Amino acid sequence: MARGLVTEAELPAVRAKTSRWQHGWFVPYLFLAPALFFYVGFLVYPMLSSLWISFFDWDGLSPTKTFVGLDNYLKLFFNDEVARRALWNNVLWTIASLIVPTGLGLSFALALNRNVPGTTAFRAVFYSPAVLPLVAVGLIWSWMYNPQFGAVNVFLKEIGLGAIARGWLSDFNTALPAAFLTSVWANAGLPMVLYLAGLQSINREFYDAAKIDGAGPLQAFRHITLPGLSETHVIVLSLAVIQAFKVFDLIYVMTYGGPGQSTQVLGTWMYFQSFQYYHAGYGAAIAWVIAAIVLVIAVPYIRRMSRS
Amino acid sequence: MRKTLAICSLAIAAAIAAAPAEAVDKTTLRFFTIFDAPAMESWQPVIDAFKAANPDIDVKVETVAGSGAAVYPDVLRTSMASGDPADLFFMWGGEIAGPFIRAGQVRPVDDYYGRYKWKDRFASWIVARLQKDGKAYGVPYHARGMAFWYRKDIFDKYGLSDPKSYADLEAICTKLKGANIYCATFGGKFGWHPMRLLDYFFETKCGPEVHDKIFSLTASFDQQCVVDAYALLKKWVDEKWLVPDFLNVSPDDSRMPMYQGNAAMIIEGGWMEDVLKANDQDLKLYDFFLPPTDHQPQRYPAFPEQWMITAASKHPDQAAKFIDFITAKDTQVKYPAAFSGTATADVKPDCATSPHDCKWAEILSSDRQTYGLSDQAYTKELADIFFEIQDGVIAGKYAPADAAKTMQAKAEAWKAANPR
Numbered sequence: 040m041a042r043g044l045v046t047e048a049e050l051p052a053v054r055a056k057t058s059r060w061q062h063g064w065f066v067p068y069l070f071l072a073p074a075l076f077f078y079v080g081f082l083v084y085p086m087l088s089s090l091w092i093s094f095f096d097w098d099g100l101s102p103t104k105t106f107v108g109l110d111n112y113l114k115l116f117f118n119d120e121v122a123r124r125a126l127w128n129n130v131l132w133t134i135a136s137l138i139v140p141t142g143l144g145l146s147f148a149l150a151l152n153r154n155v156p157g158t159t160a161f162r163a164v165f166y167s168p169a170v171l172p173l174v175a176v177g178l179i180w181s182w183m184y185n186p187q188f189g190a191v192n193v194f195l196k197e198i199g200l201g202a203i204a205r206g207w208l209s210d211f212n213t214a215l216p217a218a219f220l221t222s223v224w225a226n227a228g229l230p231m232v233l234y235l236a237g238l239q240s241i242n243r244e245f246y247d248a249a250k251i252d253g254a255g256p257l258q259a260f261r262h263i264t265l266p267g268l269s270e271t272h273v274i275v276l277s278l279a280v281i282q283a284f285k286v287f288d289l290i291y292v293m294t295y296g297g298p299g300q301s302t303q304v305l306g307t308w309m310y311f312q313s314f315q316y317y318h319a320g321y322g323a324a325i326a327w328v329i330a331a332i333v334l335v336i337a338v339p340y341i342r343r344m345s346r347s
Numbered sequence: 348m349r350k351t352l353a354i355c356s357l358a359i360a361a362a363i364a365a366a367p368a369e370a371v372d373k374t375t376l377r378f379f380t381i382f383d384a385p386a387m388e389s390w391q392p393v394i395d396a397f398k399a400a401n402p403d404i405d406v407k408v409e410t411v412a413g414s415g416a417a418v419y420p421d422v423l424r425t426s427m428a429s430g431d432p433a434d435l436f437f438m439w440g441g442e443i444a445g446p447f448i449r450a451g452q453v454r455p456v457d458d459y460y461g462r463y464k465w466k467d468r469f470a471s472w473i474v475a476r477l478q479k480d481g482k483a484y485g486v487p488y489h490a491r492g493m494a495f496w497y498r499k500d501i502f503d504k505y506g507l508s509d510p511k512s513y514a515d516l517e518a519i520c521t522k523l524k525g526a527n528i529y530c531a532t533f534g535g536k537f538g539w540h541p542m543r544l545l546d547y548f549f550e551t552k553c554g555p556e557v558h559d560k561i562f563s564l565t566a567s568f569d570q571q572c573v574v575d576a577y578a579l580l581k582k583w584v585d586e587k588w589l590v591p592d593f594l595n596v597s598p599d600d601s602r603m604p605m606y607q608g609n610a611a612m613i614i615e616g617g618w619m620e621d622v623l624k625a626n627d628q629d630l631k632l633y634d635f636f637l638p639p640t641d642h643q644p645q646r647y648p649a650f651p652e653q654w655m656i657t658a659a660s661k662h663p664d665q666a667a668k669f670i671d672f673i674t675a676k677d678t679q680v681k682y683p684a685a686f687s688g689t690a691t692a693d694v695k696p697d698c699a700t701s702p703h704d705c706k707w708a709e710i711l712s713s714d715r716q717t718y719g720l721s722d723q724a725y726t727k728e729l730a731d732i733f734f735e736i737q738d739g740v741i742a743g744k745y746a747p748a749d750a751a752k753t754m755q756a757k758a759e760a761w762k763a764a765n766p767r
Contacts, residue, residue, distance in 0.1 A: 098446060098449075098450055099424065099428055100424060100427055100428055100446065100447065100450035100452055101449075101450040101451065102451075181595075181597075182600075184595075185596065185600060186591065186592035186593075186596065187590065187592075187596075187603065187604060188603065205592060206591065206592025206593070206594065206595060206596075208594075208595035209535070209592045209593060209594035209595040209596070210592070210594075210742075211742055211744065214595065293595075294536075294595055295536055295537060297535075297536065297538070297594065297595060297734075297738060298535065298594040298595060298738045298741075298742060299594075299734075299735045299736075299738035299739050299742065299744065300731070300735050311731070314421040314424065314425075315420075315421065315727045315728070315731075316726070316727055316728040316731075317424075317446045317450075317726075317728075318728075
């Protein structure tokens, strides 16, 4: 065949290619473009911009910045006592989050994974704190912890435990645990919902077979329920770690980082540095350290979800 | 077609001719404040009056209400960093305004002081307090003094009177403790409330000259008078003269024990009269006395609040004109509800409805000397370091001598990291 001419056999392919061009291979990207525009403009660009700022000493107001390289990151880990305390508080908060609200969520899910009257109401009751804004939760619990007229101390005195009533948020030793207890109240509902969904996906026949083989409830839990929830564990524990390192609202509202900076976490310390102390560069570095830690957990989690 | 075109052209021409000329020439002045709803209500007539007198200027109020110095500066900072701040704004005195001035975001107003003769309008200590590096950056709005506010009925019941010395004050606290009443109440959540008590101890133990040097970081914290001041703070906690467990109580909530009659005193400013009214308290049950410092001259804590013009403002002249209007005696006398605690001289509040305001007006316009507050002398970062040590003393984590040493070490580290 002469060059440039098309045979009859080649016609369908040429028509198909022309068709693709006519109908627009680019059309899906046009649909993505608006979301991509907002994503790049309001997420990617600010992220890259803050990464750039983290290499500078800048007050966030002046027109000039001074390049300091990695000094802000080195300061966080080696020269800032409060930052190290904040990091440690985040680690403690994370470890506790992996055990307490997730354990409670699993317990609630196991208890409520049955068709008896009242289960729906209980599920709603346990989940409802999760829909409240954390600022409102923090304010309510701050009042409950008030040493003079808060519900916690009044209740303790009523039941004869007045000796342990104290300024829960004013005491260096109890302020962080008290704030964490509020977090447990607010956050046990989400693991419960996720575990409930996970429990639904476990085949009932496994439990029937185990019963026939003489397995008791604990054995069934250990050998059927826990392994059957492995995917859910990944989701729940990943979210718990991400939430724990992002914690800000409860600490800011309930303790403002006090008493004596003892309850600072990286989120609040980042806020104080950037917006109150006019160290925008250092605050950006703290934000990126939080992001890096969260990404270490989030990336495998997202990969696993995509594979599923 | 030609007929349609002609009609359209005529309509457009008529619309242009009918457009008011002021719409083209009117300046919009953006006015950024901390006014809450009640304050806006009292300020609206003032703004309307200015607009009526200046039809070429529209005033648009933007507020961040109820947050105090915790959040308002953050919002202001964000607007400045975005390049689109308001034309003029409210600001506290001292170092709270410092970062904005150092970043070149505030316009010096010495020229307007000359044009409008503002120096004659305010007490000299107020104007002096708003100077920075020899320049005027703000125009006084409020002059706020602070004192020990107390329950008169409790004092009368136990035969107590205004203390003339620190020893008298301790005697009052001892007697009240015997009657199971807390001497004073504070809310330590943000640090600045118990700071007022510690500042009073600094003034009492160190005296005016050393206290001022400590404020300006030209004297060391690691000296005996500072140790003594921290020791007094610890004493008030250990003797249970203060309502306990207050480190995380908010200052607003800390007033409750006083309202309930369980505590006798609190350190607050002239705004306390408005607070008592808003909380439905009987004003006759409350009075105040200036803190007895055992030094001459006996100074009391006071600070100004101010109006500032942003460097980025395209309408500084109009902003200055508005400031001149709202600081003028005539305006403030006509609209008293908007101007309690005013810094403008010779503006007398209504003593029948605001007796404490009346008393404050006399004190603030007198030649009594004043001292500033730590949270306005220091940047927020250094003030938070000060509060960290303060909290440590209250909680027993630092002995007074260690507190003084640690505060000095941290102040030196801060100075090294923040050269000026």
